[in-house]
Amino acid sequence: MAGIEEVAKLAGVSTATVSRALSGRGHVSPASKAKVEEAAARLGYVVSSNASSLASGRTRNIGVVIPFLNRWFFSSVLEGAQRALLRRGYDLTLYNLSGEGNERSSVFEHFLLRQRVDAVIAVSLELTEHEVARLHDLGKPLVGVGGPIPDVPTLTIDDAAVARLATEHLIALGHTRIAHIGGDLEFDLDFHLPTNRRTGYEGALHDAGIEVDLRLFAPADFTIRGGYHAAKQLLGAPHGRPTAIFAASDEMAIGSILAARDLGLVVPRDVSIVGIDDHDLSEFFGLTTVAQFPRLQGEMAVDVLMERLEPSTPDAPAPAATPLPYELRVRSSTAIPPV
Amino acid sequence: MAGIEEVAKLAGVSTATVSRALSGRGHVSPASKAKVEEAAARLGYVVSSNASSLASGRTRNIGVVIPFLNRWFFSSVLEGAQRALLRRGYDLTLYNLSGEGNERSSVFEHFLLRQRVDAVIAVSLELTEHEVARLHDLGKPLVGVGGPIPDVPTLTIDDAAVARLATEHLIALGHTRIAHIGGDLEFDLDFHLPTNRRTGYEGALHDAGIEVDLRLFAPADFTIRGGYHAAKQLLGAPHGRPTAIFAASDEMAIGSILAARDLGLVVPRDVSIVGIDDHDLSEFFGLTTVAQFPRLQGEMAVDVLMERLEPSTPDAPAPAATPLPYELRVRSSTAIPPV
DNA sequence: ATGAAAGCGCTAACAG
DNA sequence: CTGTTAGCGCTTTCAT
Numbered sequence: 001m002a003g004i005e006e007v008a009k010l011a012g013v014s015t016a017t018v019s020r021a022l023s024g025r026g027h028v029s030p031a032s033k034a035k036v037e038e039a040a041a042r043l044g045y046v047v048s049s050n051a052s053s054l055a056s057g058r059t060r061n062i063g064v065v066i067p068f069l070n071r072w073f074f075s076s077v078l079e080g081a082q083r084a085l086l087r088r089g090y091d092l093t094l095y096n097l098s099g100e101g102n103e104r105s106s107v108f109e110h111f112l113l114r115q116r117v118d119a120v121i122a123v124s125l126e127l128t129e130h131e132v133a134r135l136h137d138l139g140k141p142l143v144g145v146g147g148p149i150p151d152v153p154t155l156t157i158d159d160a161a162v163a164r165l166a167t168e169h170l171i172a173l174g175h176t177r178i179a180h181i182g183g184d185l186e187f188d189l190d191f192h193l194p195t196n197r198r199t200g201y202e203g204a205l206h207d208a209g210i211e212v213d214l215r216l217f218a219p220a221d222f223t224i225r226g227g228y229h230a231a232k233q234l235l236g237a238p239h240g241r242p243t244a245i246f247a248a249s250d251e252m253a254i255g256s257i258l259a260a261r262d263l264g265l266v267v268p269r270d271v272s273i274v275g276i277d278d279h280d281l282s283e284f285f286g287l288t289t290v291a292q293f294p295r296l297q298g299e300m301a302v303d304v305l306m307e308r309l310e311p312s313t314p315d316a317p318a319p320a321a322t323p324l325p326y327e328l329r330v331r332s333s334t335a336i337p338p339v
Numbered sequence: 340m341a342g343i344e345e346v347a348k349l350a351g352v353s354t355a356t357v358s359r360a361l362s363g364r365g366h367v368s369p370a371s372k373a374k375v376e377e378a379a380a381r382l383g384y385v386v387s388s389n390a391s392s393l394a395s396g397r398t399r400n401i402g403v404v405i406p407f408l409n410r411w412f413f414s415s416v417l418e419g420a421q422r423a424l425l426r427r428g429y430d431l432t433l434y435n436l437s438g439e440g441n442e443r444s445s446v447f448e449h450f451l452l453r454q455r456v457d458a459v460i461a462v463s464l465e466l467t468e469h470e471v472a473r474l475h476d477l478g479k480p481l482v483g484v485g486g487p488i489p490d491v492p493t494l495t496i497d498d499a500a501v502a503r504l505a506t507e508h509l510i511a512l513g514h515t516r517i518a519h520i521g522g523d524l525e526f527d528l529d530f531h532l533p534t535n536r537r538t539g540y541e542g543a544l545h546d547a548g549i550e551v552d553l554r555l556f557a558p559a560d561f562t563i564r565g566g567y568h569a570a571k572q573l574l575g576a577p578h579g580r581p582t583a584i585f586a587a588s589d590e591m592a593i594g595s596i597l598a599a600r601d602l603g604l605v606v607p608r609d610v611s612i613v614g615i616d617d618h619d620l621s622e623f624f625g626l627t628t629v630a631q632f633p634r635l636q637g638e639m640a641v642d643v644l645m646e647r648l649e650p651s652t653p654d655a656p657a658p659a660a661t662p663l664p665y666e667l668r669v670r671s672s673t674a675i676p677p678v
Numbered sequence: 679a680t681g682a683a684a685g686c687g688c689t690a691a692c693a694g
Numbered sequence: 695c696t697g698t699t700a701g702c703g704c705t706t707t708c709a710t
Contacts, residue, residue, distance in 0.1 A: 001454075001477065004704060014681045019705055026706085029679060049453040050398065051703035053389040054686045061432070061455070069421070070414040070619065079408045082435045086442060091455060093400070094433045096421045103425060113385040115340075115687095116400070116430060138340065225623040261600070280409065284564040343688060353697045358689055365690085366695060390687030393702045454703095 002043035011039035022047065049091075053115075061091040062305065063117035065107065065125060069096050072251070072279050073294050077123050077145055080298025088306065093117055097125070108134060119305045121145060121298075127152075141308045145301045147193065155300050157292050157324045159193050163200030163248070165328055166274045166290045170244045171208045175272060175337045177216065178205065179242035181230045181252050184219035197248045197276065216242055220252050227255025235263050235271060243337040244272040250279035250289050257285055257333060268335035278329055286332035297324060341382035350378035361386060388430075392454075400430040401644065402456035404446065404464055408435050411590070411618050412633050416462050416484055419637025427645065432456055436464070447473060458644045460484060460637075466491075480647045484640045486532065494639050496631050496663040498532050502539030502587070504667055505613045505629045509583045510547045514611060514676050516555065517544065518581035520569045520591050523558035536587045536615065555581055559591050566594025574602050574610060582676040583611040589618035589628050596624055596672060607674035617668055625671035636663060 008015045013032050020026040021036035028036075039045075053059040064081055068074045078094075085092050093116060095107045108131050112120060120135060124146040132152060135142050144154035170178050180201045183194025202212050218234050220226035227247055234242055235256075247253035253275025260267050267273055275282065278291030347354045352371050359365040360375035367375075378384075392398040403420055407413045417433075424431050432455060434446045447470050451459060458480040466481075466488050474481050483493035509517050519540050522533025541551050557573050559565035566586055573581055574595075586592035592614025599606050606612055614621065617630030 015704075016682080016706075017680060020680085023705085027679060032679080044452075046449055046452040046454075048393075048703055049455045050389050050392040051454075051686090052705075054387075054393050054688090055703075055705040057686080057705095059389065069408070069418045070411065072409065075409040075414055078433075079435060079437060082408070082433060083437075083442075086434075086445070086450075089449075091450060092433050094417075094421060094431050095425075096418060098418060098422075103422075106425070110385055110428075111425075111430060113383075114388040115385075116388045224620060228623070281563060284567070354688075355690080355698080356696060359696085362689085368695060371696080387687055390702090391689075393704085394687075394689040396689095396702075 002045045004045070004047070007036065007039045007043055007045050010043065011035040058309075059116060059118050060089060061093055061117050062302070063093050063095060063112055063120040064123065065095045065097060065112075065120060066123040067097050067125060069098065073146070073277065074123060076294035077298040077301075080295035080300075081121055081302050082298070083295075084299040084302035088302070090302075112140075113138065118309055119143070121301045121305065122149065122152075125149075141305055143301050143304050145297050153304055155297050155304070155324055157297075157326055159196035160200035160203065162276055162290045162292065162326050163197035163246070164204045165200075165326070166246050166276060167201045167204035168208075169274060169288070169328055169330070169334065170246060170272060171204060171210070173244075173272065173334060173336050175244040176210050177213075177240070177242045177337075178210070178244045178246055179216040179218065179234045181218050181220050181227055181234070181245060181247040181256065183248060184221060194248060201246055215240075220247075220255075222249045222252060224251045224255040224258070227252025228259045229255075231256035231259035232263065235260055235265060242271070244274070244334070247273065247275045250275035250277035250282045250287060253287055253289065253333070254279075254281060254285050257287065267333050270338055272334040272337070274334055282329075283331070288331045288334040289329055291327045291329050293325060300324075341384045343384070343386070346375065346378045346382055346384050349382065350374040362391075397648075398455060398457050399428060400432055400456050401641070402432050402434060402451055402459040403462065404434045404436060404451075404459060405462040406436050406464060408437065412485070412616065413462060415633035416637040416640075419634035419639075420460055420641050421637070422634075423638040423641035427641070429641075451479070452477065457648055458482070460640045460644065461488065461491075464488075480644055482640050482643050484636050492643055494636050494643070494663055496636075496665050498535035499539035499542065501615055501629045501631065501665050502536035502585070503543040504539075504665070505585050505615060506540045506543035507547075508627070508667055508669070508673065509585060509611060509613060510543060510549070512583075512611065512673060512675050514583040515549050516552075516579070516581045516676075517549075517583045517585055518555040518557065518573045520557050520559050520566055520573070520584060520586040520595065522587060523560060533587060540585055554579075559586075559594075561588045561591060563590045563594040563597070566591025567598045568594070570595035570598035571602065574599055574604060581610070583613070583673070586612065586614045589614035589616035589621045589626060592626055592628065592672075593618070593620060593624050596626065606672050609677055611673040611676070613673055621668075622670070627670045627673040628668055630666045630668050632664060639663070 004015045004018050008018045018036050021028045021033045066074055082092050097104045119141040122144045127149050142152050144152050146156050148154050182198045205212050218230035220230040245256050247256055253273050256273050257267050260271050265271050275289040278289050282289050343354045343357050347357045357375050360367045360372045405413055421431050436443050461483045463485040481491050483491050485495050487493045521537045544551050557569035559569040584595050592612050595612050596606050599610050604610050614628040617628050621628050
């Protein structure tokens with residue numbers, strides 16, 4: 001493994017110049033820069049990130065703390081963040097908190113503190129004040145994705161607005177008996193997404209003069225399976241069956257489609273179904289949904305961090321709570337209600 | 340941020356003792372060890388991984404190179420590896436190669452070489468000799484998961500045996516017209532899994548005296564959607580329809596179940612379907628499958644690496660190609676063939 | 679624009 | 695079992 005000294009020798013300059021030429025900080029004449037680059041390439045030289053970090057205090061590494069890896073939303077955010085970081089020459093160190101609670105504390109008490117990361121991205125995690133403070137003390141910027149964290153810049157879609165849009169789509173088609181499959185309480189603890197979506201749903205009904213019928217609400221766990229069971233309850237009722245279901249996630253909506261089929265109902269003729277996400281599977285199922293763009297959210301989180309780590313303009317405007325895009329995608333799971 | 344010196348002062352010992360007490364290498368009296376730990380806790384001291392790495396040459400960080408994040412197999416392997424590493428106090432730095440080809444080369448030419456990782460786990464990646472050599476030169480152990488890499492210890496299920504087991508299950512039920520949905524060529528380039536599974540399938544047929552009918556093979560892309568379309572082809576044939584389908588992955592098998600339903604066929608009465616994986620969704624669909632355990636595979640990969648990084652016994656036995664467990668899970672998608 | 683040299687914070691001989 | 699000390703490989707003032 002060639003060191004900086006060898007590169008310096010080969011290029012006929014000092015190690016300081018090599019460092020400057022390769023990192024881009026400080027001025028170096030084009031001539032020396034070329035010589036250094038050529039020498040580095042010839043020797044296959046790559047800076048040691050440890051030595052560099054120790055000397056400079058910057059690691060060029062970002063920590064991403066995330067509760068799940070095997071769910072569409074989370075893996076998509078992760079993918080977006082990874083891409084954006086790689087492009088900028090940053091590494092991504094992953095902390096998955098899917099296990100029990102003590103993993104969480106060890107991540108916050110040890111892993112994140114050992115100076116391995118310059119900043120952290122917390123995905124759908126409600127951090128305690130103490131956790132935030134700990135990071136803050138170290139001067140590590142923190143940005144959240146999905147689920148607001150007090151005093152921390154966070155990227156999160158407007159869940160109420162998204163839910164309202166989905167519901168309004170059904171209302172516009174003429175539906176009035178619109179059921180909702182939302183999150184159960186357990187899910188609401190971590191981030192208030194289910195509540196917010198439900199609020200949007202109820203708001204839309206209310207504005208349309210439709211009374212909210214509590215019997216048309218069913219909780220589930222955001223999985224296909226959970227959505228299936230919830231929808232069976234809703235659609236199996238002998239009287240007053242809803243003509244439409246708004247599910248708080250595409251996976252639950254897909255479960256609802258399958259439940260409808262098993263009950264002999266034709267979607268969308270007998271029942272319309274709409275979800276939120278635009279999950280990978282949604283197109284296949286012809287699911288109408290409100291798309292959110294988690295990959296983009298991951299990328300944007302990186303953008304926000306970079307602006308704080310390497311401000312392009314001195315007056316870095318801290319985007320407090322950037323609104324994120326979403327978009328209704330009408331496919332074949334929604335139609336006018338049965339006559 | 341407290342440093343080692345302050346801890347040493349507070350504990351009344353030298354920095355060397357602090358280092359030894361906290362890292363566990365070298366002998367320290369229980370008394371000093373206790374004092375050091377107490378002092379460290381009081382000051383909220385955590386070693387700087389950079390300084391430690393630079394001085395010791397060990398980073399306590401493992402690189403994981405993986406082609407997808409949003410597929411069940413891959414995210415499960417990742418999750419397993421992450422858990423196992425966290426438990427041992429290691430970090431995991433992620434390199435996702437899902438983008439274009441140049442991401443791959445930059446990962447191998449720069450990221451992995453900057454001394455940030457002690458070792459790398461390559462998931463379902465066929466590395467070039469050059470890539471392997473590059474890592475080898477740096478003295479970085481490398482272990483593969485899924486898909487053999489020449490001269491590198493690799494954890495991979497016996498795809499042929501797994502496929503054979505699935506097929507034999509169908510044969511034992513009395514099926515003789517057994518179709519196979521396998522990978523298309525594109526998939527075979529990276530790791531020969533599709534070919535191996537097909538070989539197992541054909542071997543089982545052959546041993547049972549059943550002739551392989553090429554018309555009963557359909558390629559797909561390992562997704563639900565792909566499996567759906569392939570199965571429609573297979574099951575839509577007016578004559579000589581297969582009575583069973585063996586899909587090379589659960590996602591394709593699930594697609595097949597959906598296709599059968601759309602064609603008015605009842606599973607398993609009219610057609611039996613079996614997959615490989617035991618995907619999260621398989622139980623919900625009642626899919627009979629051969630389970631593999633990707634989370635375990637990720638954990639085992641870490642075990643193998645640890646044995647090389649921190650040998651427990653001097654005579655570290657390099658496990659060349661550990662066979663991995665798999666298990667037939669019979670559910671409700673397979674039955675005797677229609678009369 | 680470039681070089682000399684002083685560390686960054688810790689670990690690992692080496693003594694004792 | 696513990697302290698002393700010399701680096702680990704690079705970045706960054708401070709001069710020039």
